[in-house]
Amino acid sequence: MNKRLAFVGLIFAAHAGLAVSEVQQPVPAAQPASQSAFVAADRLESLASLSKDSLARRKLDIQDWKTAEGARVLFVEAHELPMFDLRLTFAAGSSRDGDVPGLALLTNAMLNEGIPGKDVTAIAEGFEGLGADFSNGTYRDMALVSLRSLSMPDKREPALALFGQVLGQPTFPEESLVRIRNQLLAGFEQQQQNPAKLASHDLFRQLYGTHPYNHPSDGTPESVPGIGIKQMQDFYARAYAAGNVVIALVGDLDRQEAEAIAAQVSSSLPKGPALPPLPEPAKPVAERHRIEFPSQQTHLLFAQLGITRADPDYAALFLGNQILGGGGFGTRLMEEVREKRGLTYGIYSGFTPMAAKGPFMINLQTRADQSEGTLELVRQLVRDYLEQGPTQAELERNKREIAGSFPLSMASNADIADQLGSIGFYNLPLTFLEDFMAQIQTLTVQQVKDALNRHLSANDFVIVSAGPTVDQQPLPPPSDKPIEEPIGVPEH
Known part of the structure; x- marks a missing residue:
């Protein structure tokens, strides 16, 4: 891990499923490639001419408002590229599963599996044909749904229309649920051979007890097989409500265009308020x-x-x-x-x-x-x-x-x-x-x-x-040149 990764993870570390390998890591959800790679050739400079000073900070003029349905919107204009990024953050993570671990993850994963007249393949081809990128993911605190699209109206408007259908009209097809559920169950079997996963799951059980952060974001082998369409529909109706989302919008748009996009997205969601805050966990026993x-x-x-x-x-x-x-x-x-x-x-x-x-x-x-x-x-x-x-x-x-x-x-x-x-x-x-x-x-x-x-x-x-339980050896004394080199790449 380096300083860049630690700082990028500064805010969104909380998104992580919090497995052992994810501590202080950047967002694990799929992200589009950095736009900073798009630099005009005539602006490239030689390494010799680069200053040793710190990089200039990008000033953000954050605009903030609420839609008619109660969704909070944060917007930054950025006209360097003809693109925009739209990110919706719902209080719909696994901490909202209740007594059905895995419900939040399955609901989020099923959003883009079907809408009226389109199956998962048609939805993917629709975004791809417009040069747009759709992504989603669920973590302990939150669920994310994102769109990256070109900002020209002929690309932007159909991409937003399809995005609105995915968000507002998911059909939760049974065949997709069977496929995703089987994938999760296969993953649980693999986890039994992964000591890092086993240790992480046990750690959170011991650390959080009965608190909603206790169980894994991907559910358990016992809970996932019983999750049905009706449960997901009910969870979607309350957790993906307009009052329970933050809409972040950044890109080649003016305020009027941003307001129209936010209103369009907000109106496509179920109507409803924000979910109540989570309780604070009790202090665990140090064992x-x-x-x-x-x-x-x-x-x-x-x-x-x-x-x-x-x-x-x-x-x-x-x-x-x-x-x-x-x-x-x-x-x-x-x-x-x-x-x-x-x-x-x-x-x-x-x-x-x-x-x-x-x-x-x-x-x-x-x-x-x-x-x-x-x-x-x-x-x-x-x-x-x-x-x-x-x-x-x-x-x-x-x-x-x-x-x-x-x-x-x-x-x-x-x-x-x-x-x-x-x-x-x-x-x-x-x-x-x-x-x-x-x-x-x-x-x-x-x-x-x-x-x-x-x-x-x-x-x-x-x-x-x-x-394993094995006989223990004493530690070597500290040295600038230790007798033993560090052990190799981790097993898992």
Whole structure:
């Protein structure tokens, strides 16, 4: 993981299904290629002429209004390319499944499987023939539905008409449900051979108990076979209502055109209000859980409750975590566990702020016969970091790196649509991005240390390991040239 990835994941990490490998990662949903690749040849410059200064920040003039049906709209004009990105964010993630895990995912996956007069193939061919791209996905907090299209009226209008039908008139065909359900069931069987998945699922059960974040976004082998068309139709009617969506729109449009698009999309949705807020989870019991799994490596997962998306300590925790383990090479965890001892291929930490308290997680793989020593080492490294805080040098270096990567979080219209969707969904200030950067640059060592200690404790971790029971070996002492190289590419 690098600084660019960590920052792009800054807002939309909450979209993730939150499997082990997804902590602090960018949005896992399919995204169109970056528009920044479209550069006129006569504007290319030689590498020698490039400045060493940070990239210029893209100024966003965010316009905000509500449709007649109650949908919130955030819009940014961007006329560099004849395209636009439309992203709808619904409070319709797996945390809204109730007692039917997988309901939110199946409902979202079925949206583009059929509309009156068109099956899934005809829908796909319709978008493709217009040069448009449709995508969708479901995560714990939210469900997304997106459209990228050319902005010329002869392409835009039919693409929006088809998009409106997919959103407003899904037929939920039985044959598609059978196919998707079978795919999920096959995936569950594969997960039984994946220790990372097994550990992740168990971690969330232990961390969240009866809270809606407990179960996996893709449901369970027990729940998915019983989900029927009527359940999906009912879920769609309440969770895909116009009052339960944020519409993000970015591209080659003026305000009048944007208002017309938002009104058209909003009117195609079921009528209804926003769903109620999620409850806050109870503090879990800090315990160790073991999953026996035959392999040469052991997966170690550490987690405790973190923060909500609107927590005022967000910037301080983001910066503090970049130093601890969120920024890849050069972090405390990577240096001590991989570089000095050769115990792992990679170790990462991250906060995932969500509508309710999301997790703070650390994950790694290590040799099975050194797993217990590695576990205690990680716990001690966290304890030391909380007691001492970051150094001034670490703070300044990470401030520079965050500032340098910031422009990349808005390199394309799709990136901006992501940011707008999250700002609207979590009800953040329209100036959030600018405010975040200003806060980062003014934070002191003491402020970061205090924020970390308000939200984390080395004694509060829920820990799950997945691997074999074997005799343990002592850890090698730290060295600039460890005797053993880091273990190879992770098994799973």
